[in-house]
Amino acid sequence: MDSSVHITAGYTFFAIDEERLPTLQKELLAFGRLHDLCGLTLLATEGINGTVCGTAEAIAAWKEYLIEHFGPIVFKDSAAQSPVFRRWSVKIKPEIVAIKRDTVKPDRRRNHLTPQEWEKMLQEHDVTIVDARNHFEIALGKFRGAIDPEIRSFSEFPDYVRRSGIAKDKKILLYCTGGIRCEKAVIAMEQQGYTNVFQLEGGILAYLEQYPEGTFEGECFVFDRRTAVDRNLRPSKVYGICPHCGDPGTVQIACAVCEQATIICSDCHGNACRRACSKNCAHIGKRP
Ligand SMILES: [Zn+2]
Ligand SMILES: [Zn+2]
Numbered sequence: 146m147d148s149s150v151h152i153t154a155g156y157t158f159f160a161i162d163e164e165r166l167p168t169l170q171k172e173l174l175a176f177g178r179l180h181d182l183c184g185l186t187l188l189a190t191e192g193i194n195g196t197v198c199g200t201a202e203a204i205a206a207w208k209e210y211l212i213e214h215f216g217p218i219v220f221k222d223s224a225a226q227s228p229v230f231r232r233w234s235v236k237i238k239p240e241i242v243a244i245k246r247d248t249v250k251p252d253r254r255r256n257h258l259t260p261q262e263w264e265k266m267l268q269e270h271d272v273t274i275v276d277a278r279n280h281f282e283i284a285l286g287k288f289r290g291a292i293d294p295e296i297r298s299f300s301e302f303p304d305y306v307r308r309s310g311i312a313k314d315k316k317i318l319l320y321c322t323g324g325i326r327c328e329k330a331v332i333a334m335e336q337q338g339y340t341n342v343f344q345l346e347g348g349i350l351a352y353l354e355q356y357p358e359g360t361f362e363g364e365c366f367v368f369d370r371r372t373a374v375d376r377n378l379r380p381s382k383v384y385g386i387c388p389h390c391g392d393p394g395t396v397q398i399a400c401a402v403c404e405q406a407t408i409i410c411s412d413c414h415g416n417a418c419r420r421a422c423s424k425n426c427a428h429i430g431k432r433p
Contacts, residue, residue, distance in 0.1 A: 148224030150420065151204040152369075154350060155220040156194035156241060156325045158251040166237050173235045180206055183230035184369075187241045191250065194241035194325055196369060198229050198301020218417050221323050221350035223378040229369040244329045247301040248336065251328040255335075257346040258318075260355045266318060266343065267360060273311055277302060277321040277330040278366070285373050285393060287383060288320065288349075299326055303333040313338045320345035320352075322365060353378055366393065388423050389413045402426035 161169065166188055173186060180203035186195030193215060197207055204222075206306065211218055258266060266272060267288070274291040276283050283293045294305040317334065319327045319342060327344035334342045345352060349365045357376045364373035364381050372393055373381035385408030387394040394410030400422035413419040421427040 147227060149200070149230055150198050150225045151201050152196065152198040152223045152225060153204050153208060153220045154196040155208070155218040155322075156192060156322045156323070157215045157218045158192040158241075158328065159215045161188070161190050166190070167273070169201075170235050170237055174233070176207070177233040178208060179234070181353060182207060183228050183232065183233050186235045187238050188235060189241045192241050194223070194423075196230075196292060196323075196367075197233075198225070198369075203266075203299070214312070219324065219347045219351065221347055221354070223374060227365075229371050229380075240285075242325045242329060243298075243300060244302065244333065246329075246333065249303075249329045249332045251332065255331050256330075256343045258343050259346055260352045263318065263343075263345045263352065264356060264359060266316075269316070271315045272318050274318045275311075275330075277319050277326045281392060282322070285366045286361065289360040289362055291320075292411075299313065302326075302330055303337070306334055306339075306384055311339075314340055317342045317345065318345070320348055322348045323350050324348040336431050338381035343406045350374075360368050384408070387413055388421075389419045389427060400426050402430045 158353050180199060182197045182199040182203055184195060184197030208220055215358055274288050275308055276287050276291045276293055279297055280293060280295045296302055296305055317339060319330050321327050324347045331344050347362055351359060353376055364375050364384060366373050371380040372384040372386050375381060383395055384393045387410035390410060390413055392410045394408050396409050398407055398409060398415045398420050400407055401420045403422060403426055406421040407422040418431050419427050421430050
């Protein structure tokens with residue numbers, strides 16, 4: 146496969162003065178334009194989090210730049226044949242991953258497991274595996290035996306923990322896509338009295354780099370044009386974002402109006418008006 150587009154995801158919690166954020170935003174925007182990067186990077190007083198794509202040289206320069214400014218970062222790499230983002234944006238947000246709880250502030254490393262350590266701990270019989278992602282992501286794939294908290298947004302995670310009924314001393318293995326949600330999910334659990342919670346460093350993406358044949362089953366949802374990556378970190382051939390409702394879908398159709406091949410979701414496929422490649426074609430199709 147010709148994989149000329151390189152993709153990297155990384156974050157770090159690093160205290161940044163609020164007044165410095167706009168300057169940093171400008172610098173990062175300029176850096177991205179100079180190197181022809183595409184992607185989305187979030188900046189907050191708690192740190193930086195982004196997924197970007199570009200040439201091999203541009204991605205190497207980006208990593209070097211981030212490490213120079215923010216210290217060590219675990220990067221998760223993959224590749225694709227075409228850009229997975231349309232634009233380059235750097236946004237200032239209240240949090241780099243939104244749990245919406247002021248008391249949940251990552252300040253040090255907490256019980257991180259490398260993919261190797263994680264793999265070993267999965268073999269223990271008395272562990273509870275909890276997926277910290279949203280229900281729609283988990284629907285595409287998860288670790289064998291993992292619990293789906295059935296949340297629609299990460300800010301619901303602390304409430305899930307409260308009603309989960311999991312014993313407080315149970316050994317818990319937490320994971321998410323790239324590790325960032327777990328940094329806060331661990332704290333949310335510890336604040337509710339859990340004493341034995343571990344997190345997968347670098348998330349599913351770091352795990353799959355080393356264990357494509359491991360116990361992660363299905364595909365891993367990603368927040369870009371790939372929709373998901375398979376166990377070899379290649380762009381999904383199965384999933385697409387439904388143009389009508391924005392959910393991941395698997396139903397391959399030819400647009401009823403323009404005949405373009407498209408993937409839509411099964412719910413929208415149930416609606417004859419939506420068997421189209423776009424909202425626009427669906428609109429045209431509805432006309433008498
Ligand atoms: Zn749909
Ligand atoms: Zn169409």
